Amino acid sequence: SAVISQKPSRDICQRGTSLTIQCQVDSQVTMMFWYRQQPGQSLTLIATANQGSEATYESGFVIDKFPISRPNLTFSTLTVSNMSPEDSSIYLCSVETGGLYGYTFGSGTRLTVV
């Protein structure tokens, strides 16, 4: 199965600033997924990122707030813009590794906005 390196693992940020989260996959994948997990909650899909096209955002998430880049088949970034305390969450990237392995997740970024 794929291995994903996600950075940073955690950060504490001032409100009004932005943070960019990076995910590097050790193999080429078509789609990468970005999730948010609020404390004690399940996962919510933010967007799906395909290489060479704009990301597809889920209801409640917009590109201005969560811009995504997907410059190649192994890398993607998610930026959390103009942060507020409500953005404090764990952010996870994921790829489908297919068949028996399902979906693999990055190690997550724990974001605290103060």
Place this chain on the structure above:
Amino acid sequence: ELKVEQNPLFLSMQEGKNYTIYCNYSTTSDRLYWYRQDPGKSLESLFVLLSNGAVKQEGRLMASLDTKARLSTLHITAAVHDLSATYFCAVLSDSNYQLIWGAGTKLIIKP
């Protein structure tokens, strides 16, 4: 719209006991996944269930899928403390190929 219901949401049990977590979903799907999440950690894939009647086992955990009943179970046999974690099921939507997640079951196993 595909919905996934997981129960119980919280389970506290003694070591050595058996218990089952249930995952119901509302529309047809032929792929169901079980994940484990330890506090402050990412998600670890446990099982991928791809067909009706699929049964997979790993150690003290066994997962099954009944696509006709739209039900998957995760059975824990003779629980040990190390199995304490939150367990999620996720179902792949046939319509948009997105994973729809259950709310998670927080499992605490007491010595």
